[in-house]
Amino acid sequence: MASPAAPMPSLIRPRASRNQSQLGSVSLSSDNSASTASSRRRRDFVFVVNPSGANGRTGKQWTQLLPHLRTRLADKCNICECITSGPSDAIDVTREAIKDGADAVIAVGGDGTLHEVVNGFFRKGSPVRALDQGPDHLTALGLIPLGTGSDFARTFGWSNDPRQAIDRIVKGVKSKLDIGMIEGPNGDPHFFVNVADIHLSAKAGYFASMYKRFGNLCYVIGALRGFWGHNNRDMRIKVNGGEWRTVDKVTALCVGNAKYFGGGMKITPTVDPFSGDLEVVILQNFKWYTFLLKLHRLYAGTHLEVKDVSSMRVQSIEVAEVVPNGDIFVQSDGEHFGFLPTKFSVLPGAVDFFC
Ligand SMILES: Nc1ncnc2c1ncn2[C@@H]1O[C@H](COP(=O)(O)OP(=O)(O)OP(=O)(O)O)[C@@H](O)[C@H]1O
Numbered sequence: 001m002a003s004p005a006a007p008m009p010s011l012i013r014p015r016a017s018r019n020q021s022q023l024g025s026v027s028l029s030s031d032n033s034a035s036t037a038s039s040r041r042r043r044d045f046v047f048v049v050n051p052s053g054a055n056g057r058t059g060k061q062w063t064q065l066l067p068h069l070r071t072r073l074a075d076k077c078n079i080c081e082c083i084t085s086g087p088s089d090a091i092d093v094t095r096e097a098i099k100d101g102a103d104a105v106i107a108v109g110g111d112g113t114l115h116e117v118v119n120g121f122f123r124k125g126s127p128v129r130a131l132d133q134g135p136d137h138l139t140a141l142g143l144i145p146l147g148t149g150s151d152f153a154r155t156f157g158w159s160n161d162p163r164q165a166i167d168r169i170v171k172g173v174k175s176k177l178d179i180g181m182i183e184g185p186n187g188d189p190h191f192f193v194n195v196a197d198i199h200l201s202a203k204a205g206y207f208a209s210m211y212k213r214f215g216n217l218c219y220v221i222g223a224l225r226g227f228w229g230h231n232n233r234d235m236r237i238k239v240n241g242g243e244w245r246t247v248d249k250v251t252a253l254c255v256g257n258a259k260y261f262g263g264g265m266k267i268t269p270t271v272d273p274f275s276g277d278l279e280v281v282i283l284q285n286f287k288w289y290t291f292l293l294k295l296h297r298l299y300a301g302t303h304l305e306v307k308d309v310s311s312m313r314v315q316s317i318e319v320a321e322v323v324p325n326g327d328i329f330v331q332s333d334g335e336h337f338g339f340l341p342t343k344f345s346v347l348p349g350a351v352d353f354f355c
Contacts, residue, residue, distance in 0.1 A: 043078070044077065045103060045169070048082050048084065048107055049082065053147045054148045059083075061146055062108055069166055080097075090117050091119045101130040101133045111151050112335055114145075114152055115194070115335055119190065142353070146162060147160075155273060174353060178273050192333045194256075195258065195268060197267075198235075198328060198342070199250060202252075203329045204222040204226035207226055224288070238317070250283070251283040255268075256279045258271060264299055276348035281303075318341065321340055324340075
């Protein structure tokens with residue numbers, strides 16, 4: 001059930017009754033007068049909050065932030081707070097909010113929460129649309145970064161300061177943000193907004209998620225654990241639908257819509273999330289000690305000059321093993337996605353984003 005941040009506004013009504021302390025299932029107005037005069041109606045902003053983000057810090061900070069949020073926004077729009085009840089909840093909540101005509105869905109948490117909210121903007125590979133707001137209605141995406149890594153926010157130079165994030169939402173400046181699409185051999189497409197990656201870094205991310213209690217150190221621990229039993233592998237890539245070619249001894253292949261992953265590594269340092277393309281960075285033939293020696297360059301984003309590191313701009317890239325084993329990890333936005341083969345492509349300017 002929705003947990004209102006302000007006295008329950010008339011345009012936001014709870015629909016499903018679930019555990020009040022958990023998921024806020026939102027239902028926004030389907031009032032005809034609101035839909036026919038959308039420019040005049042009060043806007044509906046839905047805040048999707050992961051209370052467990054940053055080891056529970058997100059939930060605490062959110063509670064402290066609410067009075068400030070009300071002061072800044074309550075006279076401009078209806079505020080609806082949805083507290084997620086567990087993994088994937090943010091996807092469903094976002095889809096429901098968009099269908100119900102929300103003007104903005106704002107992810108409150110880390111990159112994992114943002115990733116889920118972004119995936120809620122789509123269903124079976126197509127954008128989710130409002131049911132009663134007319135074809136031109138678009139729901140904007142917002143972010144209050146309050147996670148462990150909050151890597152997506154780093155591309156814009158944003159800190160984890162929620163008051164600055166609220167200022168951006170109040171200002172209301174939006175840009176058309178590119179979204180990455182990721183397709184495996186089975187199932188519906190999946191979406192990413194930050195960085196998707198393959199092999200060592202994806203394995204490291206998988207392990208890092210087990211050590212989040214150590215803060216940003218979890219990424220280094222994850223990487224070192226990922227090297228345990230790691231082999232660089234020969235892979236095949238197909239760029240922009242061209243010919244397949246072989247890339248030897250791949251350590252990691254990273255597809256960036258934004259610049260940072262792994263708690264501040266500037267892995268795809270030249271990408272622009274509003275440019276309509278993705279940056280692919282391939283690390284080849286790295287040993288565990290190469291990784292340690294070059295770590296500072298990965299954080300600084302100066303690794304493109306290092307031997308066995310290459311970069312290219314793409315609209316799409318397909319990646320497969322030369323000898324398929326089905327054990328090469330793939331992750332998107334720090335979340336485990338599955339295993340190769342996989343295709344990555346960009347949806348230019350797919351979402352309006354408060355920035
Ligand atoms: N109520 C919940 N309880 C437990 N886990 C949740 C809940 N809501 C969401 N999650 C999961 O928590 C995961 C991590 O959340 P989030 O990304 O916000 O924080 P973080 O991992 O600390 O930050 P970052 O990803 O920036 O390092 C998400 O992938 C999400 O699936």
